[in-house]
Amino acid sequence: MSWEFTLAVAAIVATAIVGLPIGHAMLGASILYLLLEQQDMSIAAEQVLRGLYGSYVLLAIPLFIFAADLMNIGSLSDRLLDFCRALVGRFRGGLGHVNVVSSLIFSGMSGSAIADAVGIGKIIIQLMTKDGKYPPAYAGAITAAAAIIGPIIPPSIPMVLYALVSDTSIGYLFLGGVGPGLILALLLMVMNAIQARRHGFPVEVPVPVREMPRITLRAVPALLMPVILLVGIYGGITTPTEAAALAALYAFLISTFLYRSVSLRAAYETVCQSARSTASVGILIAGALAFNYVVTVEQIPNEIRGALGDMQLDRVTFLLLVNVLLLVLGCLLEANAILLVIVPILLPTAVSLGVDPVHFGVVVVVNTMIGLATPPYGLLLFVVSGITKSPIGQTIRHLVPFLIIMIVGLAIITFVPGTVLWLPRLYGYGG
DSSP states (O other): HHHHHHHHHHHHHHHHHHOEEEHHHHHHHHHHHHHTTTTOTHHHHHHHHHHHSSGGGGGGGHHHHHHHHHHSSSSSHHHHHHHHHHHHTBTTHHHHHHHHHHHHHHHHOOOOOEEEEHHHHHHHHHHHHHHGGGHHHHHHHHHHHHOOOOTTSSSSSHHHHHHHOOOOOOOHHHHHHHHHHHHHHHHHHHHHHHHHHTTTOOOOOOOOOHHHHHHHHHHHHHHHHHHHHHHHHHHSSSSSHHHHHHHHHHHHHEEEEEEOOOOOHHHHHHHHHHHHHHHHHHHHHHHHHHHHHHHHTTHHHHOOOOHHHHHTTHHHHHHHHHHHHHHHHHHHHHHHHIIIHHHHHHHHHHHTTTHHHHHHHHHHHHHHHHTTTTTTTTTTHHHHHHTTTTOOHHHHHHHHHHHHHHHHHHHHHHOOHHHHHHHHTTTTTTO
16 A cells, blocks of 8 residues: 555545545545656546446436435325325334335335435424424434435445446345345334333324225325336336336326426426436545546555455454444445445455355445444434434434344344345346
8 A cells, every 4th residue: 555545545534524525535535646646637537437427327326316306395205104104003103113114115216315314204203293292303213214224125326336336236236125124124113112112102093994995096106116116127128227217207207297296397496406416426426436446556455355365254254344344434434435435445355255246235235324324424313303403412312222223134134145135036146
């Protein structure tokens, strides 16, 4: 590892601490490295352009973002929430269960934890805190915990990014996320039930059975979106990118023309908002592409693989160390930065130890999503605290039991590969 690389890493840390977005920090550090190495600085631009314009899969990201934004401004979220309340709202702590189930369903449409939290999460927080049924901090805590399911159940923007840096099939990654997403949802509902009994949270008035067909019928067009996505991808009809375009078109058509809940002006504003979100992700990807060139030139993956080889780690110990590393990094770094920078360094070692790349990808994504809800810098903490107007400290106190149960789920997913790989293998995956 050269002093030039060390200085570049120090530049990233220093500029990120003072508030520069991590994407800009990585771009600047990459240019600094090229300057110090007396290389042509246009190499940075070449790496960015080649990565952004040479990867068809990246088109899925703005399309999934647009679909999620349309879901949030239309009445689709309200109809899904009514369906979830009728389904699980009758149990003690019912609105907490509704929170988890609605996130589980909405995750099949958005692919983003933040979109989940600020969309359907905001609505359910208002329901939970109405008339003092639940403390605002608890409502925010379970919303943050449930929102991490979003990028684990397909579609998933983080899995698209993992596929970009690992050359792994997006379709099999999406399938691999189904089992872990269901496991985490079940564990969160178990913990919510325990907390509901402990704190004496109310039992909701059950929805009459005769109302179920009407409520379900109202939600059917929204519920069809994940079905369309999955059938398109795994039926061989569309690629994941084409499925993302289909999802965005479907969300626009049913929101604008079927439900008539989105005006053309609102649709235009949604396009602008989606463009801003896409640009934010794009800058991060650009910075990672440039910095990954620096990492490759310095042969950092080979050095790490050699160092770990000298330690004679087995697969289980390696995965344990990776989980600890990613959980710590998740407290400090943005999830996409971890996927784009850290994964290319760790993946060669994982593969050499016999870790399946699809299994490894899902484990990494679950880790980074838990990081979104982990103190001190978990982005979801700031999002839900802004919605509930509760101090972050109170939200964290209610969140701790959910973090513990999610780490239990992570351990199951990590050390029982079948929880991830059973569905991909069912569809022909040979890993």
